[in-house]
Amino acid sequence: MIKKSLVALGALLVLFPTIAFAEDPSANQLNMGINALWVMLAAILVLLMQGGFILLEAGSTRMKNAGHVAGKTIFTLGLASIVYWAVGYGFAFGGDASDSLNKFIGLGNFFFNPEIASVDNALPSSVFFVFQLAFAAVSLSIAWGGFAERAKLSAYLIFTLFFVSVIYPVIAHWIWGGGWLAKDGAQDFAGSTVVHLTGAIGALAATILLKPRIGKFNKDGSANEILGHNQVFTALAVLILWVGWFGFNAGSTIAIGDGFFGFVAFNTQLGAAAGAVAALLISWLVNGKADITTMLNGALAGLVAITASCAFVDPWAAVVIGLVAGVLVFFSAKFFEKIKVDDPIFALSVHGAAGVWGTLANGLFATEELSQKVGIGKAGLFEGGGWGQLWVQFESVVVCGAFAFVASFIVLWVVKKAIGFRVTEEQEIIGLDLSEHGNYGYPEQMKKAGTSV
Template structure:
């Protein structure tokens, strides 16, 4: 147990460090007048999420006894969690398991912030963190990972294409619908204006940090190192990410006549998101296929959301939503009988001789978890909008959230030269 605990603790640290990747991704993809706000609210909400998950979220996700009838739908126990050195969860000291799961919850929350970008009040971040980490995310996590009803059905989501990524993306979707587009994003005739991020090097560095952190995400979810299976999971993870990056770059080059760097970066992340559900269930060739499809899908998904006038500054809906759905469904096509038996979840997919059963379970998990996350997120944010206001004023948005919400700029010297629209 000692080496396994060390491995998972190191994996948890890698996943927590992904928050640095999200800071660089969101700040680089938006304007410099909001960069300090992005960094500050990410650290603030990580701290708040940690306390909320300790008090309530972990208990709803993983509390309760498997024999309890209510446990099919929600966990009840381990509130204000106190680790017991002698206690073991999933073969690990329960303190290590808690930190690992907390890191996952924090990633899902950071994904949701993509829908808030450049126009939401800081108070709305606070309220949404409280509800998302205490109720919305834990319910989905319990259904699939905590012994809930989807787990009983055999839903395959090894490291969270649905639990982490789709849930966060759906929160972002609810937010961006209620907030409406940023000032200047779309013209009255419906045509779109490109609002460029201020630092593409930041976004590239963010993808590299997230890519490395993903090995903690996926390989760490094996919870053990003795049989070397974590290496197989890491192998598939790398193939999925690589295929996604290459596919997105090539399709952008073919369609636009230019090799779009942003599209490539989104493709790498989409490949990672898609392979997250299936990295332990599929053969390497299938990991490549999953990544290739994710890279193409994220490119056209981004164009689709722009066409219907949904403002998605960080591409959360395409990278984590569309690719999360695809990655989850892909298990229903490519999961092998041998690997499903090794993980102990579900059965072979359609293309591996398993019939339609697993594909249906995967579709069921996407539909139900997505619907719950959207309904809950939309209701919470609608109440926020009506009660205290969700969006900053037009003047505050033009000035930038650095100054309007925090009283200082992330780039004070540059902002003096550039003016408030930078």
């Protein structure tokens, strides 16, 4: 046996080099290969962020819904991939539309059929597709925050169809696909607006239409704290998302190039760190207790905010952006609770409020040098660029937010009227694990505890 293996190995060693070096690759081909590898790695990291969302959402909700919350993320990831392949990618990046139509929507590349290898040593379109798909899926998972613990499984299915085919691709096209905001010079490097705000606005429309969970608010208007069932999951989720974010932001350079992706990653780390620190401190100062949930939200808010600006600002500004995001997320969560909007996973504050802030922050802190390097927009207010860039950023937030809200609201409103959006009171009380799937995610614990968890 050993002898045979050695013989085989020896034979391979003799044969393999002669095959591998049969034809030397050109410098361009190597360059393409490295870029493709980097973007593919980034795509894998962004895809892995779904693991973060599974743990974040499951940890922040109750045991009786854990299986549903976790499982539906995988299901919708599957559905989103097919929808994005068939339709979404074509609207976002298709190049067949006339110039005037292309301002608003792309056309072409439906049922996308990529080349099997790189053409002219450009980034393989298959890799680009996988990378873009991972972003769409992240945006979708953010929206689920507003659905948590009370939406019907069928509503998840229908919303996925519309969100991934039209709502998200249209905004992606406006900013990244050569649409009208791209022409205006809107700076959103990796998607504070495109991915995070769009997802958060979907969550907002959902949570408004669904109304708060049973037991969230009392008759007198005071709020109850519905604690998640596993804070360790939530913390681990934040770490997974944080690490995945290097693919999200640094991968958005789409190339190794001169090593600029390193600078983007560097700013990303500073923004996240500042967000975590600021959020813990502000909750400690204001509430008298250092709140773990707030701190975790702060880290995510720092990441969301730096997503738009990571390639446009200096490191000190990345820290400022993160610090502000950490404080903002704390007060934003308080605000939504005050106006009686139930936001179980804090999607509105983490991705919405911080997404808006991150996008606007470019209008304040973007430097001339970096804007030129990326080739989009110009310097912000504090960097001598005047109000122009801030206005463009503001415009992109308002327009994208409004579009995402109206579109999501219409889809979900029709769902509500046609088939019903929310599970029955009884189903909500026994939990979606049982009502939607027939089994508990935690069978032992749940059967012991009865139906009241």
